[in-house]
Amino acid sequence: MTSSFTHLDQLEAESIHIFREVAASFQRPVMLYSIGKDSSVLLHLLRKAFYPARPPMPLLHVDTTWKFREMIAFREQVAAVGDVEVLVHINQDGVRQGISPLTHGAAVHTDVMKTAALKQALDKYEFDVAIGGARRDEEKSRAKERVFSFRNAQHRWDPKRQRPELWDVYNTHIHKGESVRVFPMSNWTEMDVWHYIRRENIPVVPLYFARERSVVKRDGALIMVDDERFILRDDEKIETRMVRFRTLGCYPLTGAVESSADTLDAVIDEMMQSRSSERQGRVIDHDPSASMERKKQEGYF
Amino acid sequence: MSEVNTSARGSLRFITCGSVDDGKSTLLGRLLYDAGVLPDDQLEMLNKESRRQHPDSDVLDFSLLTDGLDAERQQGITIDVAYRYFHSARRNFVVADCPGHEQYTRNMATGASHADLAVVLVDARKGLLTQTRRHTYICALLGIRKVILAVNKMDLVDYRQDVYESIEVAYRDLADQLGIRSVHALPVAALTGENVGGRTGHMPWYQGPSLLELLESIDVEPVQSTDFRMPVQWVNRPNQDFRGYAGTICSGIVKTGDEVMIQPGVHKARVARIVTADGDLTQAHRGHAVTLTLDREVDVSRGDVITDAARPAPEADQFAAHLLWMGDEALLPNRGYWLKVGARTVNARVTQIKHKVDVNTQAKLAAHRLALNEVGYCNLDLDHPIAFEPYAANHELGGFILIDRQTHATVACGMLDFALHRASNVHWQHLDVDKQLRARSKGQMPRCLWFTGLSGAGKSTIANLLERRLCTLGYHTYLLDGDNLRHGLNRDLGFTPEARVENVRRVAEVASLMVDAGLIVLVCVISPFRSEREFARNLFGEDEFLEVFVDTSLEECERRDPKGLYRRARAGELSNFTGIDSPYEVPLQPQIHLRTGDMQLDAIVDTLLTRLLPSENE
Numbered sequence: 012m013t014s015s016f017t018h019l020d021q022l023e024a025e026s027i028h029i030f031r032e033v034a035a036s037f038q039r040p041v042m043l044y045s046i047g048k049d050s051s052v053l054l055h056l057l058r059k060a061f062y063p064a065r066p067p068m069p070l071l072h073v074d075t076t077w078k079f080r081e082m083i084a085f086r087e088q089v090a091a092v093g094d095v096e097v098l099v100h101i102n103q104d105g106v107r108q109g110i111s112p113l114t115h116g117a118a119v120h121t122d123v124m125k126t127a128a129l130k131q132a133l134d135k136y137e138f139d140v141a142i143g144g145a146r147r148d149e150e151k152s153r154a155k156e157r158v159f160s161f162r163n164a165q166h167r168w169d170p171k172r173q174r175p176e177l178w179d180v181y182n183t184h185i186h187k188g189e190s191v192r193v194f195p196m197s198n199w200t201e202m203d204v205w206h207y208i209r210r211e212n213i214p215v216v217p218l219y220f221a222r223e224r225s226v227v228k229r230d231g232a233l234i235m236v237d238d239e240r241f242i243l244r245d246d247e248k249i250e251t252r253m254v255r256f257r258t259l260g261c262y263p264l265t266g267a268v269e270s271s272a273d274t275l276d277a278v279i280d281e282m283m284q285s286r287s288s289e290r291q292g293r294v295i296d297h298d299p300s301a302s303m304e305r306k307k308q309e310g311y312f
Numbered sequence: 313m314s315e316v317n318t319s320a321r322g323s324l325r326f327i328t329c330g331s332v333d334d335g336k337s338t339l340l341g342r343l344l345y346d347a348g349v350l351p352d353d354q355l356e357m358l359n360k361e362s363r364r365q366h367p368d369s370d371v372l373d374f375s376l377l378t379d380g381l382d383a384e385r386q387q388g389i390t391i392d393v394a395y396r397y398f399h400s401a402r403r404n405f406v407v408a409d410c411p412g413h414e415q416y417t418r419n420m421a422t423g424a425s426h427a428d429l430a431v432v433l434v435d436a437r438k439g440l441l442t443q444t445r446r447h448t449y450i451c452a453l454l455g456i457r458k459v460i461l462a463v464n465k466m467d468l469v470d471y472r473q474d475v476y477e478s479i480e481v482a483y484r485d486l487a488d489q490l491g492i493r494s495v496h497a498l499p500v501a502a503l504t505g506e507n508v509g510g511r512t513g514h515m516p517w518y519q520g521p522s523l524l525e526l527l528e529s530i531d532v533e534p535v536q537s538t539d540f541r542m543p544v545q546w547v548n549r550p551n552q553d554f555r556g557y558a559g560t561i562c563s564g565i566v567k568t569g570d571e572v573m574i575q576p577g578v579h580k581a582r583v584a585r586i587v588t589a590d591g592d593l594t595q596a597h598r599g600h601a602v603t604l605t606l607d608r609e610v611d612v613s614r615g616d617v618i619t620d621a622a623r624p625a626p627e628a629d630q631f632a633a634h635l636l637w638m639g640d641e642a643l644l645p646n647r648g649y650w651l652k653v654g655a656r657t658v659n660a661r662v663t664q665i666k667h668k669v670d671v672n673t674q675a676k677l678a679a680h681r682l683a684l685n686e687v688g689y690c691n692l693d694l695d696h697p698i699a700f701e702p703y704a705a706n707h708e709l710g711g712f713i714l715i716d717r718q719t720h721a722t723v724a725c726g727m728l729d730f731a732l733h734r735a736s737n738v739h740w741q742h743l744d745v746d747k748q749l750r751a752r753s754k755g756q757m758p759r760c761l762w763f764t765g766l767s768g769a770g771k772s773t774i775a776n777l778l779e780r781r782l783c784t785l786g787y788h789t790y791l792l793d794g795d796n797l798r799h800g801l802n803r804d805l806g807f808t809p810e811a812r813v814e815n816v817r818r819v820a821e822v823a824s825l826m827v828d829a830g831l832i833v834l835v836c837v838i839s840p841f842r843s844e845r846e847f848a849r850n851l852f853g854e855d856e857f858l859e860v861f862v863d864t865s866l867e868e869c870e871r872r873d874p875k876g877l878y879r880r881a882r883a884g885e886l887s888n889f890t891g892i893d894s895p896y897e898v899p900l901q902p903q904i905h906l907r908t909g910d911m912q913l914d915a916i917v918d919t920l921l922t923r924l925l926p927s928e929n930e
Contacts, residue, residue, distance in 0.1 A: 016599055018323055018404055027601035028560045031545040035614050035655070060558075060601070062589035064550035147395045151377075154394045173392060174722045175418045175638050177425035178711045179560075180652055184720040198406060200397045285351070 019207050023056065026195040028179060029158060030060035030142070033193050034067050036183035037140040043129075044070035044089075044097065046082045047259045048215045049144035049196060052204055054089070055213050056195060057142075069096035071132055071141070075124035076101060077112055077261035079237050085216045098136070102128035112263045113242050120261070130166050133190060140183075140191045148200045158197045164188035205279050219278065221255040221270040232266030323404040324527060327393075327423045329451070330433035331443035335464045339433060339502035339523075340396065340409050341374020346509020347524060349398040350377075371503065392416065393423040402528040410447075417685040418638035420447060421725060424454040425711070428532035431460045431523070432483075436469045436499070440482050446671040448483075452490040453634055453687065453727065455707060459487060460526055461497040466515065467504055473517045489674060496526055537705040540564035540572070540620040543654030544612055548603055556587055556603035557612050559655070562708035563701075564620065566604070567595040571621040574612050575699035580621045581606035615656030617699040617709065625699040625709060628731030631692045634703075635662070637682040639716060639723030644681060646813045648847040649723065651694060653712035659695040659850065660714065661817075666690060680810050682724075691732060695850075703727035718842050750830035754788045758827040759924065760852055764839045764899060765862030766891050767877055768869035770908050771836040774862060778917050779834055782924075787832055792823055794837035807888040813844055820848035827856055832924070840890045842897045858923070861902035866891045868909065 033040050042057055044050045057066045072086060090097040102110075105123040112120040133141060147154045157173050159181045174182050185191060196204075208215060226233045227247050236249055241263065243249070254267035255278070272281040328336045341358075344350050350358075354377070362373040394409045408423035424430065430451045434444055451459065461483050469475045480497045487495045499518055500507045506514050509524045521529065541563045548556040566572070570583045586593040587603040596602045604618060612618070619625050637643050643662060651660035667676035668688040682688045703710030714724040751758050761778075763771040775791055782789050794815070798805070802818055805811040816839045826833045839845050849857045869891065870878040881889035888894045899905075904923055906916055 016597070021323065021599060024560060024599055024601040028545070031558055031601070032655070035546045059589040061546075061548065062603070063554060063556075063587065064548050148397045151394070154396060155392045170392060173419075175422045175713075175725065176722075177422055177713060177725045178707055180654075180711065180713050182652070182713060182715050182720070182722045184650070184715055186720065198395070198397070 019203065019210060022196075022199055022203055023059070023207070025179070025198060026056045027060040029181075029193060029195040030057055032179075032181055032183065033140055033142060034061070036181075037191070039136065039138045040068040040140045040142065041071045041098075041133075041136065041138040042066075042068055042142040043144075044072045044086075045144065045259075046072065046078065046086050046216060047144070048204055048208060048219060049146065051213050051215045052199075052207055053142070053144040053196060054095070055211060058094070066095050068142075069098050071098045071100060071136075071138075073125060073128045073132060074099050074101045075112075075120065075128070075261050076106065077120070077124070077263060079216070079218055079235070079259065079262045081218050082216050082259060085214075098132075100128060100132035100135070102131060111240070112261055113240070117264050120264070124261075133166065138190065139185060140193060142193045142195060144196055145194045146199050146201070146204075147194075147197050156194065156197075158194055159183065160192045160194065161185070162190045162192060166190065168192075202282060205275075205282060209275050209279060216259060218256045218259060220275075221253050221273045221277075223251050224254050224267065225249050226252050226254055226267055233269070234265075235262055235267055237262040323406060324429065324530070324532065325406045325408075325427050326429040326431060326527065327408045327410050327420075327427040327451075327456075328431045328433065329410045329420055329424070329447040331435070331438075331441045331447075335375075335435070335502045336433050337375035337377070337409055338373070339431075339462065339464060339500065339508065340407060341372075341377040342502050342505055342508045343407075343524060344377065344396065344398055345372075345374065346505060347398055347400050374502070392419045400524065400528055405527065414443060414446070414685060417446065417450070418636070421450055421454065421636055421638070424451055424456060425707075425725070427456055429458045429460065429527075429530060430456050431462055431527075433462050433464050434479055434483065436463050436465045436475055436479065439479050440486065442672050444483075445486060448486055448492070449490060449669070449671045449674070449687070450636065452492050453636065455703065455727075457492060458494040458530060458532060459492055459496070460523065460530075461495055462523060463497065463499045464502050466499045466506060467501040471499070471501075471506075471514045473515075476518075496520075496530070498523065498526070537701060538564050539623045539625070540566045540570070540618075541625060541699075541701070541706065541709060542566070542602075542604070542618045543656070543708065544614055544616045544618060545655045547613060554605070556585075556605045557618060558601070558603040559618070560601045561596055561598050562654070563598050563706055565595055565597045566620075568592075572604075572606070572618050573621040573624045574610055575617045575619055575625055576627045576697045577616075579610045581608050581610050583607075615654070617654060617656075619699065625701055626731060627697045627699050629694040629697040630663075630732040631694075631700075632666075632729045632732060633690055633692055633712075634727045634729065635682065635688050635690050635714070635724045636726075637684060637686050637688070637724050639721060640684060641716075641723075642681040642683045643688070643724065644810050644813045645690075646810075646817050647841075647843050648717060648850070650715040650717055651692070651712050651726075652715065653698060653700065653710075653728075654708055656698055657715075658698065659847075661693050661847075662690045663693045664691040680808075689729075690726075692726075700728055700731070702729055716843075717846055747828050747830065750828070754830045756787050756830070756832060758830050758832060758856065760823045760827050760833045760835060760848075760857050761860055761920070761924070762823075762839070762845065762848060762857060763834065763836045763860045763862055764845060764902075765864060766866060766869045766896055767838055767889070768872045768874055769862040769864035771838075771862045774906070774913065774916055774920070775834040775836050777913060778920050781917055781921060782832060788830065789832045789834065790826055791834045791836070792819055792826075794819065794835075797822075797837075807886075807894070809841075809888070809894070812838075812840060816841075816844040817847065820844075820851055823848070824851040827852060838890050838896070840894065840896045842899070845899065858903040859899055860904045860906060860920070861899045862906050862908060863898075864908045 102124055110120055110123045145153055157176045161174055225236045227249055255270045256267050272278045328340050330336055361376045396407050398405050410420040410423040463476050463479050476499045484495055498507055498520055499515055506512050507522050510522055542559045542561045544557045544559045546558040548558050568583050571580055573580050583604055584607045585605045586596050645662045648659050648661050650657050665679045666689045668679040668686050670677055701709040710728040712726045713722050716723045763775055765771050772793055779789050779791050802815050805815050819837055823833045823835050880886045881892040890896050
């Protein structure tokens, strides 16, 4: 291999290959867009894979209605570019029931507003394949998942019956009603993502950079007060701290980290020194052991 | 550290394999720990989990880092490949931790197909086991050329040098037999970390590098041939003025102006542009995902391979290949499967299993079928020629998967070896009189009516009467009856599933010739498997093939028992009898579904005639 073909070049080419395989093999592909840094990279790769054509699939954002306001603003900017259609789906049943992470807790909120909502959206648009930005270095059950991950008609993942996946030859055959989740960034690490964002100059939500923000210390995490729906508990007070986010989800469920890293270079430097893993700020991951696996079996992305 | 530093030696993709309980997951966990890449919160979690699983010990159980599935933790085994990513100061690593259980060999092969190197673990107390041999064999089969032999659990044999050395000698012997030339061996104790990330002084007799040092320093040279090859994945047509062919270059280099060939075929063109989103390139090489445009209009579609016109790839439709069978149901020769290689999917069947391999002894054994996890050397027949390379020279154009057409499961991986000469020696002879002309001279539309159903369902009775009626009306027909054919063409075939597959294949080919001759052909065979009926359907044009399901219940067939066969099957005198000890797969969407229970024979034949004849008047 030529020496100028770097580790990042190799990852980029692999991901592009996977995107093209999806577009060529399925009837109704969609790319799941969660607005985070991985989604930003994924969108960048999507555009590259089909250049000079427009991406041959829409984006889908499953909106839990509890995303940070800056995330929604960022999503609107992406939609405004106009080269890709951005679909937004909200589980209206959940909205009617008033499901909220503050009152119902992380597990119920995630189940109704993310997992059930995703299944609704996939069924509604009859997508037979959904591309996501998940990486194998995120979580132990992710580390075991194939790049093309087969789901039955109930959207269930069966980790014991995964299709063997050899070389980059992907089995894309499914029956009606079945679907596949595809992870073009399976082999990327968090560090690769940041290095790539810097190299390619990819815009990301400003919440990733340190700024003074209003936060509350709750259960050991720094939770940002993003709007008036936040319910302050008796013993809590709102403080202003210099914080940033390493991962972005629903604002009441995503802990900030104290940081002074306000530029991309500073963020990367900070990451190099970091001794903790990416998702430790995610309240949802702190369910009993192997919970991600169970959620995934039920159709969580 | 920057990207440049860690990628100076390129990424190393490796697997860890070996028998269950040899300590693979532990070794890998230890390696990550010693490389200093485990974040604090994961270490804390590991501490907690270790204490929960082993309340009496304060040793960290590193296997808990990688066995991430519930079922794995419950059983203490690895079911599926876990991929881990880490880097040292010198290199990026992607490691696939592979399951040891024989039951999950297919997952091990999945891991091996992505690896440049294998770390094979052997338990010092046990020496080489069947799984050591199986995994080494599969590594060799999948083209891994470098192995690190880690003799583990040295602490449990008092760090004895003679124990280590006898295992090393035995393993080198095995590797030699399998054609793996590069073996680095070292003694380790994964539990305590001896020789994993560094040395602790228990084995002064071993002076070589630690496992981590080995991984950092071993070079892996690409296997590949250097001729330009690019399978076309996607035809990019954003507008009238742009037509590009997108794909990942799997070997060699392409430059603008190069003359290329579109394969299979003989068409040539020159590369006009090498398009990427970051601007046009003047050249691109192996690994690049690019879009090529050509200087003239040629027909290029997904699955074609763009190659160096001066050194094109060989093309063939018949091959010898190694197959690792991964399906729960056995491979049946002559059954049709989809074969996917590069971006191309074709129909394929195994025409012959030359032998299967006993992975323990590498002995070649005779075989009529391949069961789960078995390896066989087979002849394959494809319905379209493909551009290919032997697997040893090019994994992308020589490595393929087989997909079951009914279940869509990936049932095998294969490695193309060479094209069978007979493929290139047999050519299509052009005939001046074609099917349309023959049909027109008979004044009818040629058709194949495929009667399927249990023995005694009434297939032959119905077909017989239908043929008489057609004949009276002046149509040209022929009736292929399964029983009659077994007196001649299929005289050599029995009733095993393998023989039934071949039986149906021959009948279908003959029916296809007769339709080509312009006849209306009535076929009566039980044809119990959907796959083979599907194979038959594929030999015909869209409207030419009508599947007629003669749906008579087993009880009714058994009551009629016109040939006394059910009675004999029930008495145990006949084996492989459909409906008794051999399955019948009911058609899911037959064109004509005859429920014989509530219909008179004449009414049935009338129904068939109205289905057959209206199109005659069009």
